[in-house]
Amino acid sequence: MLKIENLHTTVGGHEILKGLSLDVPAGEVHAIMGPNGSGKSTLSYTVAGRDGYAASEGAVMLEGTNILGLAPDVRAAKGLFLSFQHPMEIPGVQTMTFIRTALNAQRRARGEAEVSAADFIRLIREKAKLVGLDDAKLKRPFNVGFSGGEKKRMEMLQLAIFEPRFAIMDETDSGLDIDALKMVGDVVNALRGPERGFLIITHYQRLLHYIKPDRVHVLAGGRIVKSGAAGLAAELEKSGYEQFIEAA
Amino acid sequence: MVEATYKEGIDKATVAATASLETYKYGFTTDVQSAKPPKGLNEDTVRYISAKKEEPDWLLEWRLVAFRRWLTMEEPTWAMVDYPQIDYQDAYYYSEPASGAKYESIDDVPPEILADFEKLGIPLREAEVLLGVEGAAASAAEARMGEASNADGGGRKVAVDAVFDSVSVATTFKNELAKAGVIFLSFSEAVREHPDLVRKYLGTVVPTSDNFFATLNSAVFSDGTFVYVPEGVKCPMELSTYFRINEANTGQFERTLIIVAPGAYVSYLEGCTAPMRDENQLHAAVVELIIEDDAEIKYSTVQNWYPGDKDGKGGIYNFVTKRADCRGVNAKVSWTQVETGSAITWKYPSCILRGDNSQGEFYSIAITNNHQQADTGTKMIHLGKNTRSRIISKGISAGKSNSTYRGLVSVHRKADNVRNFTQCDSLLIGNECGAHTIPYVEAKNPSAILEHEATTSRLSEDQLFYCRQRGLSEEDAVALLVNGFCKDVLQKLPMEFAVEAQKLVSVSLEGSVG
Ligand SMILES: Nc1ncnc2c1ncn2[C@@H]1O[C@H](COP(=O)(O)OP(=O)(O)OP(=O)(O)O)[C@@H](O)[C@H]1O
Ligand SMILES: [Mg+2]
Numbered sequence: 001m002l003k004i005e006n007l008h009t010t011v012g013g014h015e016i017l018k019g020l021s022l023d024v025p026a027g028e029v030h031a032i033m034g035p036n037g038s039g040k041s042t043l044s045y046t047v048a049g050r051d052g053y054a055a056s057e058g059a060v061m062l063e064g065t066n067i068l069g070l071a072p073d074v075r076a077a078k079g080l081f082l083s084f085q086h087p088m089e090i091p092g093v094q095t096m097t098f099i100r101t102a103l104n105a106q107r108r109a110r111g112e113a114e115v116s117a118a119d120f121i122r123l124i125r126e127k128a129k130l131v132g133l134d135d136a137k138l139k140r141p142f143n144v145g146f147s148g149g150e151k152k153r154m155e156m157l158q159l160a161i162f163e164p165r166f167a168i169m170d171e172t173d174s175g176l177d178i179d180a181l182k183m184v185g186d187v188v189n190a191l192r193g194p195e196r197g198f199l200i201i202t203h204y205q206r207l208l209h210y211i212k213p214d215r216v217h218v219l220a221g222g223r224i225v226k227s228g229a230a231g232l233a234a235e236l237e238k239s240g241y242e243q244f245i246e247a248a
Numbered sequence: 249m250v251e252a253t254y255k256e257g258i259d260k261a262t263v264a265a266t267a268s269l270e271t272y273k274y275g276f277t278t279d280v281q282s283a284k285p286p287k288g289l290n291e292d293t294v295r296y297i298s299a300k301k302e303e304p305d306w307l308l309e310w311r312l313v314a315f316r317r318w319l320t321m322e323e324p325t326w327a328m329v330d331y332p333q334i335d336y337q338d339a340y341y342y343s344e345p346a347s348g349a350k351y352e353s354i355d356d357v358p359p360e361i362l363a364d365f366e367k368l369g370i371p372l373r374e375a376e377v378l379l380g381v382e383g384a385a386a387s388a389a390e391a392r393m394g395e396a397s398n399a400d401g402g403g404r405k406v407a408v409d410a411v412f413d414s415v416s417v418a419t420t421f422k423n424e425l426a427k428a429g430v431i432f433l434s435f436s437e438a439v440r441e442h443p444d445l446v447r448k449y450l451g452t453v454v455p456t457s458d459n460f461f462a463t464l465n466s467a468v469f470s471d472g473t474f475v476y477v478p479e480g481v482k483c484p485m486e487l488s489t490y491f492r493i494n495e496a497n498t499g500q501f502e503r504t505l506i507i508v509a510p511g512a513y514v515s516y517l518e519g520c521t522a523p524m525r526d527e528n529q530l531h532a533a534v535v536e537l538i539i540e541d542d543a544e545i546k547y548s549t550v551q552n553w554y555p556g557d558k559d560g561k562g563g564i565y566n567f568v569t570k571r572a573d574c575r576g577v578n579a580k581v582s583w584t585q586v587e588t589g590s591a592i593t594w595k596y597p598s599c600i601l602r603g604d605n606s607q608g609e610f611y612s613i614a615i616t617n618n619h620q621q622a623d624t625g626t627k628m629i630h631l632g633k634n635t636r637s638r639i640i641s642k643g644i645s646a647g648k649s650n651s652t653y654r655g656l657v658s659v660h661r662k663a664d665n666v667r668n669f670t671q672c673d674s675l676l677i678g679n680e681c682g683a684h685t686i687p688y689v690e691a692k693n694p695s696a697i698l699e700h701e702a703t704t705s706r707l708s709e710d711q712l713f714y715c716r717q718r719g720l721s722e723e724d725a726v727a728l729l730v731n732g733f734c735k736d737v738l739q740k741l742p743m744e745f746a747v748e749a750q751k752l753v754s755v756s757l758e759g760s761v762g
Contacts, residue, residue: 050717
């Protein structure tokens with residue numbers, strides 16, 4: 001589903017990703033853990049196509065096509081979703097308007113019919129309940145003045161509405177209370193299926209209690225240095241990353 | 249004084265600003281036979297115009313006084329705009345469709361002119377309701393869905409006065425308005441039908457000697473709009489005037505005069521477009537507003553004159569004098585403007601707050617792209633006690649353009665308890681544009697409380713990427729972010745026009761990033 005081969009990315013003159021390879025088959029959920037500054041967000045930006053994060057080498061295959069070189073919105077329309085470690089505020093643009101504009105832009109790009117205003121309101125209300133955001137928030141400017149946890153809920157709201165093919169979740173669990181953590185688990189588990197893949201970037205195994213990963217990878221020094229089954233997360237939490245930093 | 253200038257680097261935008269020619273969708277010309285005096289400007293030109301309009305002697309005399317005065321004046325140079333010397337003898341000062349200046353009914357308006365306005369989304373047939381550009385009805389519904397509080401957007405009537413080059417070709421809903429006692433006529437008609445009213449108020453807010461361009465306008469003004477709302481009347485519909493320059497080498501000099509009697513209210517909107525032409529064309533309008541006790545005017549402008557091509561060739565010089573006189577106590581005026589067009593904009597809608605407790609507001613969006621230049625702002629002249637004013641200015645500069653906010657808040661010695669709040673925000677797109685904020689303050693009364701806030705920021709790469717990750721194309725993302733930046737001002741427009749203005753914001757920034 002998402003197959004990354006020998007990915008190299010240089011940011012601000014420093015090579016951050018140094019030949020990273022990773023394969024998440026359709027239907028699976030993989031987790032990536034790794035020390036601060038090891039390149040986890042860089043990986044997510046490179047895959048999503050952010051300016052300044054272009055790969056110098058390698059390939060990112062989404063369902064068989066190399067998406068490197070495609071515009072970020074084209075990748076989004078192909079079903080790639082990134083839950084941001086630090087979501088943005090969009091002043092002056094109502095939350096409902098923002099999400100609906102985005103949803104319809106994706107749908108248009110795929111040649112699908114746009115969602116009508118009435119259908120959209122129904123959809124967003126239903127999903128907002130799921131992620132614990134009330135109606136008043138949907139009418140406020142997008143993320144403006146929202147708490148850190150609310151912004152993460154807003155990312156999950158978009159995940160639930162867009163139903164992407166592949167989602168990268170960059171530290172969605174950071175800053176979330178226990179109920180919210182469980183909510184993230186519920187949203188992801190509801191979407192889990194044979195046609196969909198997830199890459200979950202996290203520092204703690206607690207989210208992985210709710211979302212059982214098929215594989216866990218350790219990213220250090222710009223490469224995947226170890227992969228294992230779900231149990232690896234608990235092991236890491238005990239032993240830390242030191243051994244890998246030396247290895248990398 | 250707060251000033252921020254950014255000029256550095258290589259402009260990606262210019263390289264990528266593809267075919268901006270195609271982005272100005274109002275750039276067509278309409279093939280209409282026209283009648284014009286010879287090129288050039290002298291007393292005979294003034295007499296020709298006055299005779300064409302069958303004006304009374306006093307008005308011809310008024311024009312001639314202005315003309316003689318103008319000959320002694322010099323073009324102002326203090327604005328932050330740069331353009332070659334204008335040759336005032338190398339232009340036409342009057343142009344009317346040859347089939348005649350006035351039409352008794354909409355059925356007499358030449359079909360090509362009707363079609364021209366239709367292309368602009370301005371229906372002149374009364375059965376139709378003005379809802380702006382195509383798709384606006386759906387968007388208005390959407391906007392309502394978003395903000396349920398803004399009820400009943402669609403389906404409201406808007407009366408239109410359509411000015412084509414130098415003449416008004418149609419004014420709609422005249423009868424319905426007359427029933428309410430509202431006079432809504434082209435300026436020429438008003439001179440014929442209500443000469444005493446016109447004579448009483450004309451030039452009392454912007455005198456013939458006011459400034460170079462206003463004085464020129466006083467000498468050669470062609471047509472425009474006249475509105476009178478009598479005591480206690482709340483005008484039953486939005487009024488609007490659409491100005492269209494069609495003819496080449498022709499200046500447009502319109503005159504708008506609006507009077508609201510005590511306790512009356514009107515909301516008025518003007519829209520402007522012009523064909524794409526390689527040479528620059530001059531537009532020098534004068535707007536005078538008179539607001540009596542407890543009366544209110546909401547005056548909105550959506551200015552989309554042709555801005556010139558991406559290399560700065562052609563475009564309208566928009567040198568306009570607009571002033572509101574709050575003569576009565578508790579009088580209230582608000583100017584809302586969306587300035588996206590013109591090669592050069594030079595415009596400072598002002599409020600003279602003479603009546604005690606009167607209020608003036610100025611809400612402005614000025615967008616410049618490519619080589620456009622805008623020097624715009626407002627003057628709030630506080631003469632009365634307890635007068636209040638509020639200024640919100642949003643300047644957006646892209647390409648190699650330059651945008652200046654220039655504002656004056658002046659408090660007279662005897663004006664106690666004055667309050668002003670000013671907020672100027674500038675947004676820069678790319679590295680080759682400039683934004684400047686020049687607020688002047690003259691406070692001669694110590695009780696005044698004047699607040700000023702100013703920000704300058706660059707379009708955020710982080711926000712842009714976030715939007716694009718969600719599926720928005722670069723242009724849609726820029727449009728969304730800029731519309732968000734302008735939200736406080738867009739909200740002040742009547743609902744019907746807010747949707748149109750939002751689209752205009754998007755269109756005028758096409759090709760601005762890349
Ligand atoms: N624009 C930039 N210029 C220079 N260095 C950068 C830039 N962006 C990122 N880096 C560096 O790249 C490295 C990887 O950063 P990245 O954000 O990918 O780490 P991370 O694994 O997501 O860390 P965390 O766990 O703290 O979120 C860091 O050392 C960071 O300082
Ligand atoms: Mg990170």
